[in-house]
Amino acid sequence: MIVDARQVEGDLSADICVVGAGAAGIAVVLQFLAGRQDVLLMEAGGEDDEAETQALYGGEVADEKLHAPPVNYRRRAFGGSTAIWGGRCMPFDPIDFAQRPWMPGPGWPIGIEDVMPFYPAANAICEAGDFAYTAQAAFPGGMRPLLKGFAGRHFSDDTLERFSCPTDFGKRYRARIAQSRHVRLVLHANVTELRTGVDGSFVESLAVQTLTGRAFTVRARRVVLAMGGLEVPRLLLASRDRHARGIGNAHDQVGRNYMCHIAGSLGEVHVAGDARDHWHSYQVADDGVYCRRRFALRAQAQARLGVGNFVTRLHHPRIPDPAHRTGALSALMLAKPLISYEYSKRLHGEAALSLDAWAGHVRNVLLDPVDTARFLLHFLARRTLAARKFPTVIVRPKNGVYTLDFHSEQEANPQSRVALVAARDALGMQRIRVDWRYTQGDIRTVRVAAEALAADMAESGCARLSFDPQTVEACALRDGAYGGHHIGTARMATTAAQGVVDAQCRVHGIRNLYVAGSAVFPTSGQANPTLTIVALAVRLAETLKKDVLF
Amino acid sequence: MTAAGGQVLVLGGDGFVGSAIVAALARSGEFQPVRGIRRARAGAVPFRLCDATDPGSVRRALDGVRYVVNAVFGGDATLRAATRAVCDAQAGLERVVHLSTMSVYGEVSGLVDERAVLAVDAGGYAGSKVACEAIVQTYVAGGGAAVILRPGVVMGAGGQQWAGRLCRLLRARRLGDLGEAGDGFCNLIDARDVGAATVAALRAPEAVGSAINLGTPGPPRWNEVLVRLGRAIGAVPVPRIGRRRLAMEARLAVPLHVGKLVATRCGLAVGTLPEPIPPALLRLFAQQIRLDAGRASAVLAFERTSVDVTLADCARWFLESTPK
Numbered sequence: 119m120i121v122d123a124r125q126v127e128g129d130l131s132a133d134i135c136v137v138g139a140g141a142a143g144i145a146v147v148l149q150f151l152a153g154r155q156d157v158l159l160m161e162a163g164g165e166d167d168e169a170e171t172q173a174l175y176g177g178e179v180a181d182e183k184l185h186a187p188p189v190n191y192r193r194r195a196f197g198g199s200t201a202i203w204g205g206r207c208m209p210f211d212p213i214d215f216a217q218r219p220w221m222p223g224p225g226w227p228i229g230i231e232d233v234m235p236f237y238p239a240a241n242a243i244c245e246a247g248d249f250a251y252t253a254q255a256a257f258p259g260g261m262r263p264l265l266k267g268f269a270g271r272h273f274s275d276d277t278l279e280r281f282s283c284p285t286d287f288g289k290r291y292r293a294r295i296a297q298s299r300h301v302r303l304v305l306h307a308n309v310t311e312l313r314t315g316v317d318g319s320f321v322e323s324l325a326v327q328t329l330t331g332r333a334f335t336v337r338a339r340r341v342v343l344a345m346g347g348l349e350v351p352r353l354l355l356a357s358r359d360r361h362a363r364g365i366g367n368a369h370d371q372v373g374r375n376y377m378c379h380i381a382g383s384l385g386e387v388h389v390a391g392d393a394r395d396h397w398h399s400y401q402v403a404d405d406g407v408y409c410r411r412r413f414a415l416r417a418q419a420q421a422r423l424g425v426g427n428f429v430t431r432l433h434h435p436r437i438p439d440p441a442h443r444t445g446a447l448s449a450l451m452l453a454k455p456l457i458s459y460e461y462s463k464r465l466h467g468e469a470a471l472s473l474d475a476w477a478g479h480v481r482n483v484l485l486d487p488v489d490t491a492r493f494l495l496h497f498l499a500r501r502t503l504a505a506r507k508f509p510t511v512i513v514r515p516k517n518g519v520y521t522l523d524f525h526s527e528q529e530a531n532p533q534s535r536v537a538l539v540a541a542r543d544a545l546g547m548q549r550i551r552v553d554w555r556y557t558q559g560d561i562r563t564v565r566v567a568a569e570a571l572a573a574d575m576a577e578s579g580c581a582r583l584s585f586d587p588q589t590v591e592a593c594a595l596r597d598g599a600y601g602g603h604h605i606g607t608a609r610m611a612t613t614a615a616q617g618v619v620d621a622q623c624r625v626h627g628i629r630n631l632y633v634a635g636s637a638v639f640p641t642s643g644q645a646n647p648t649l650t651i652v653a654l655a656v657r658l659a660e661t662l663k664k665d666v667l668f
Numbered sequence: 669m670t671a672a673g674g675q676v677l678v679l680g681g682d683g684f685v686g687s688a689i690v691a692a693l694a695r696s697g698e699f700q701p702v703r704g705i706r707r708a709r710a711g712a713v714p715f716r717l718c719d720a721t722d723p724g725s726v727r728r729a730l731d732g733v734r735y736v737v738n739a740v741f742g743g744d745a746t747l748r749a750a751t752r753a754v755c756d757a758q759a760g761l762e763r764v765v766h767l768s769t770m771s772v773y774g775e776v777s778g779l780v781d782e783r784a785v786l787a788v789d790a791g792g793y794a795g796s797k798v799a800c801e802a803i804v805q806t807y808v809a810g811g812g813a814a815v816i817l818r819p820g821v822v823m824g825a826g827g828q829q830w831a832g833r834l835c836r837l838l839r840a841r842r843l844g845d846l847g848e849a850g851d852g853f854c855n856l857i858d859a860r861d862v863g864a865a866t867v868a869a870l871r872a873p874e875a876v877g878s879a880i881n882l883g884t885p886g887p888p889r890w891n892e893v894l895v896r897l898g899r900a901i902g903a904v905p906v907p908r909i910g911r912r913r914l915a916m917e918a919r920l921a922v923p924l925h926v927g928k929l930v931a932t933r934c935g936l937a938v939g940t941l942p943e944p945i946p947p948a949l950l951r952l953f954a955q956q957i958r959l960d961a962g963r964a965s966a967v968l969a970f971e972r973t974s975v976d977v978t979l980a981d982c983a984r985w986f987l988e989s990t991p992k
Contacts, residue, residue: 402905
């Protein structure tokens, strides 16, 4: 059932109230469509984008070069940020859950075995096909090699990333929710405060407001916050009726250890052999899903080298520099004003392009009309118009020289944080300030991993990677924190002194309050977070189903 | 239980569902099936020539028969006439099993049990089946013993309506993973299970006078069925079919249907025209209806074929019978 908070008369009550209808919130309620529990799903936005609602996300950032404004890479509407995500899916690795003495922070209080049972369901919800993340499992008949002859001591090229359509959870699961007698989706319902009971040990009610001036209360036996890694700490910190520092924040943990990923491109990869000996593009599995190999730093190598998790892919040259002489890439550069902020960020480069550079891009297009037209037609047919979209721009460099596109773990750092500021939004709720910080440990992971890959390529004799170690930091920070991955701000830990939620995602000290989403991740790993967000959400739903109170 | 079996006339006994029922009756060891068919066709099971739409013909075919199963398939007039012919025959039948359909529930969603209101205003096939059920209910009200079975999607090897059509469209890459348009439940039931349910319906006294859904508890969604079938017949990679494409298919359905009729009339090769995908089929793919199979389990208690086995059988049959 779908209702609108602007038309709700009186207060609401339910067995379970889920706040936020994005990937996590929708994944939770999908487990209750035919259950016994009465579930409310509170969505701050409507079914479509609304500027006034989106503006409620506004806030400050310490450094805009390092982190996008909080209104970007997020969407306050039914479906949440799944309306703008790229669809890249991969599970966390076992080592992400292991105790790693060389990495800061307490790590996860649960093991991969606690999450693995829920990954296949998460894969299905994300529409990423089979839960098969190795070349052998996904392509029993064989998959094209990334680099023919590659055999790495440090890196494996056998693991895959799979791609969702990308699925907009709101559109995809609307019908299921609308027909459910057990789940009520309440649109335009902004939860602005959690009110706790007399001893502060449980959430008694939620304060809800609409932008049209309505206010009401929701009471639920269980409350799940699924609002994303920036809004979860915001609401916890803003709820101070009986917790002066905010709910779950007795030990000043809420909003700290904020992580994204360290990502960028670096170096030059000169590939030996002819074009048939390397393949950096996608292959479609039998289930119709786009899959792609990448180089993944092996767990043993991470331990031996004392670094975080790291993956990298062969990539086209940096687009802003017209020296690549590739018409397709220059066409993208010229189309930058037509591309959304989230997808055009990498087209910016460090500085504004000179007139000469723009002229260079025009020249590239004019001198490369056939390949440019072919690329644009492919883009139109396989991405713009396709129901399952070709995931990213893939262009084979004309000179056979690739760069490395890397995606690296960011380590937990208490100084990297999300906090409240005095400024308030239209509903009177305090806005956030994002002070994202990286460490030299983060940069070391990229540099050391790149050196290890260079050694693997040299030993394999299939390619040569060269890069200037002095430029690694600049490469890693060229585009700032990886957008949209908001991790760690209510992290999972055994004790309240180390984190915000326990191993069951329940807020320490609050017996009926849970968090779903990447806010609970104690580490960021190499993987994009959505698949694990959904897996943990399904796990949380199972926990709630077993709750003796029900 | 009723007294020991006897002869069972299966109207439509050479059709896909009718054949499965005949086979189940033959296997039962208790009932002796007789195919009620329009044209003589050899087979291990005896037949009686019978025009199911002709009351006189049906009455003659019922001579010495204790039970009738109405599995006639056809247009509105055929369905209504055959049902009337059986119910009006006054042949002293011990029991009639009438094969209806889940379509009688119309375009509702949620878990639907046999008490749900029927779509009395529905047109087309659903409307015909609702009308037929009304005839059977009148028969029951008049003292007749009848059981109405409402199967969902009857699949199995040899079934052109579902297995054959779906596999052909999958092979042509016109169906695949349909996203939200294929998120409805596929209330499939194996044709052999319809046969087993029919045998049970002839036996179980508590079944008389009622309707019983025939579906799979915890049914798969259509997308799962389509992707699995597609992979099983080698129609890979299974494509994602978007809403725009499906809307185009829906718009083309009537012209294609008309084109086929014209081509048939003119003696042209119909096979050159693409198979239409009716809008009603596309609506079914998205329909969030789950047949409540509880009553069937409780009253008929037949052993169900797993979805895995059904789909594997369909794929094997299609590959053997329809070369690329």
